[in-house]
Amino acid sequence: MPIIAADLVRQVKSAIQSLYSVQEVEAIAYLFVEMSTGAIRMDCHLGKEVEQPKDWEQVLARLATHEPWQYVLGKGWFRDRIFELNPHTLIPRPETEELVDLVLEKITPNKTTCKVLDVGTGSGCIAISIALEALQAQVSAWEISPEAQTQAMQNATSLGAKVTIELQDVFQWSTRSDSETWDIIVSNPPYVMFQEASQMEKHVTDFEPGLALFVPDANPLIFYQVLESMSSKHLKQDGWIMLEINQALGQETKALFSTNRWKNVELKQDFHGKDRFVIAQRDI
Numbered sequence: 001m002p003i004i005a006a007d008l009v010r011q012v013k014s015a016i017q018s019l020y021s022v023q024e025v026e027a028i029a030y031l032f033v034e035m036s037t038g039a040i041r042m043d044c045h046l047g048k049e050v051e052q053p054k055d056w057e058q059v060l061a062r063l064a065t066h067e068p069w070q071y072v073l074g075k076g077w078f079r080d081r082i083f084e085l086n087p088h089t090l091i092p093r094p095e096t097e098e099l100v101d102l103v104l105e106k107i108t109p110n111k112t113t114c115k116v117l118d119v120g121t122g123s124g125c126i127a128i129s130i131a132l133e134a135l136q137a138q139v140s141a142w143e144i145s146p147e148a149q150t151q152a153m154q155n156a157t158s159l160g161a162k163v164t165i166e167l168q169d170v171f172q173w174s175t176r177s178d179s180e181t182w183d184i185i186v187s188n189p190p191y192v193m194f195q196e197a198s199q200m201e202k203h204v205t206d207f208e209p210g211l212a213l214f215v216p217d218a219n220p221l222i223f224y225q226v227l228e229s230m231s232s233k234h235l236k237q238d239g240w241i242m243l244e245i246n247q248a249l250g251q252e253t254k255a256l257f258s259t260n261r262w263k264n265v266e267l268k269q270d271f272h273g274k275d276r277f278v279i280a281q282r283d284i
Contacts, residue, residue: 124152189223250275
């Protein structure tokens, strides 16, 4: 049924106006309509007619429960590409795009091959982006969730990226062959403490997968500890590990790499100026 695109925008705004800030409501409404119908903001201002999306009332009802628009649509943006999502994959975030930039900076343009491993790939956004933007990279990824692995494989296929995605629990890394090594290991692992959940937005805590978000309050660095151990064995000499981190635990995470196994250890900030990444280079 044809409908004016601006009317769809107004309906989305009405459904979510009590859930987000005024600026967020505006941004979400226009983006949602664009991704649902193809009508950009200018089309809405010009009174363009579009076909009303299927099950529109149901869609609005889901948005009104605080369900993230990315899950309602089943897709989201990352580095100017659309990634399909499901409830077992985290919604890609702008900060993680910066993590990809850090990896790309370490890939030597004239090097024949650079082996990269993404641990906990989720939707595959990190691994796939690296594979598409550094053609000399040989990219593989690990994921513990079968549903997330399936989604990542579908994204790799639809986006034309050559990425090997395996089901692998990082805590079982010692089962891998000692001869299996990488030039770069990258990860955005779970790092949110359960005690932080009360400070988080409802659309995150109620809908995004806890398996990919939360860590025990008593041992919030559990994933970084295992990643440090695994990388010290499976990174090549002078290889890099690059991690997204909990901003509240920057110095503690950096300290894990303050041993003679590592050099050039850095705590880096994101575009908000918050501690967000730790990188380190294997020494011995």
